[in-house]
Amino acid sequence: MDSAPKPAGDGGETAVAGPREQARAKIEAKILAAAEAVFAEHGFSGAAMSEIARRAGIPKPNLHYYCKTKEELYRRVLQQILDLWLGTADEITPDADPAAALSHYIAAKIDLARRRPLASRVFANEVIHGAPQIGDFLANELNDWVARKAKVIDGWVKAGKLQPVDPKHLFFMLWAATQTYADFAVQIAAVLGRKKLQAADYDAAAKQTTEIVLRGLGLKVR
Template identity: 55%
Template sequence: MPPKSLTRSGVTPDEPSKGQIRQANEILILTAAERVFAGAGFGGATMAAIAEASGLPKANLHYYFGSKQDLYRAVLARTLEDWLLPLHAITPKADPAQAIEQYIRAKMDLSAKRPHASKVFANELLHGAPVVKTLLMTELRDMVKAKAAVIDGWVASGRMAHVDATHLLFSIWAATQTYADFDVQVSAVLGVESLQEAHYARATDHVVALMLRGCGLSS
C-alpha cells in the first residue's frame, strides 16, 4: 500500500507532473528564443545561444523542438496565437467600447511584456513572411473577416460611428506594436533609457482614447 502522502499515480500533490515540466520548459525556451531571434535574426541565432539564454541544456531544445527552424516557427505561431486570443472578446452582444478597449489594452500589455516576440514577427514580415505567410492568409485572414463583420454589425445597428472595420484593426495593430518594434525610437524621443510601466500606462490610455473617439465611443 503506497504512503498516504502519495497520490494514486505515486506523485506527491506538490510535485509537478511531466506535462507541467514540459510546458514550463517549452515556455522557457520560447521566451529565450524570442530574445535571441530578435537580437540576432534567424540567420545569426544559434541553438547554443538560445540554450544559454534559457538556462537549459542544448539537448533539451532539440528534444522539444527538433531544430532551429522548428523553434523559429513555434515562436512565430505562439506570437500570432497570443495576439489573436484577445480578439475573441469582440462579439455581437459585447459593448463596442469595452470590447475595443479590452483588445487595445491586451495588445499593449503584450508589447510591454513581450517586445522581443513582436520584433521577431515584424522582422519575419519585413522579409516577406516566408514562414508565416500561409498562417496570415488563412488563420489570421479568417479571424479578421469574422471580427470585421462584428464591427460592421455594430455600425449598422448605430452602436458606433462608421469605420472601415478591417483598417480599424490594422490601425490598432500599428498603434500598439510600435511600442515594441520601435521602442528605441520612442525612448529616444521621450528622453528615457527604456520604456517603463508608467510610459506604457500613458501610451495605453492615449491609444484607447484616440481609437474610441475615432469610433464615436467613449471609455
C-alpha cells in the same frame, strides 16, 4: 518537443508526471524562452543555435536533441506567439458596447506589448521579411479571424453605434498603434528621453490611443 524520440507517457493515462516529464517540460520552457529572446534580438538569420543553447543552460547538441533544426525551433516559437494573437479581442461581439469593447482591446494589446515585447518583435521580424513561415497562417486563420471581427463591426455601424468605418483598416491601425510600443520601444524611449519605457508611458499610450480612436469613431470617451 515532438521531435524527440518519445515524450514518454503523454496520453493522459498517468495522473502525475514522472521526473522525466517534469524535467522535459522545464527544459523545453527554458529553450523556448531563450529562443524567443535570441530571435527577437538578432532575427532568424542572426540568431545562433549555440547562443540559444548557452542561454538555456544546455550544450548545443542537447538543444538539437529537443529541436532537430533551427527552423523547427523558430516555428515553435512562432506558434506560441500566434496562439497569443488569436486569443485577444474576445470582447468584440455583436451585442457588446463598442466603446467598452474597443477600449478593452486597446488596453489588452498595449498590455501585451509591455509584458511580451520579445514575442511581438519576433512576429514583426517574421512579417517584415515576408512571413516565410507564417504566410499560410496570415492568409487562412488570421484572414478568417479578421473577417469575423469585421462582420461584428459592420453590424455596429449598421446599428448606428459607430461612424461608418472600414473594419479591416481599423484593425491595421489598432495593431500598429499598440504593437509599436513593443517593436519600436527603443525608438520611443529615445524620443521620450528615457533609457527604458516605464509603466506610466504604456498607460499614457493606452489612454491617448483609446481617446483618439473612440472619438474618431464617434464614440463617447469614458
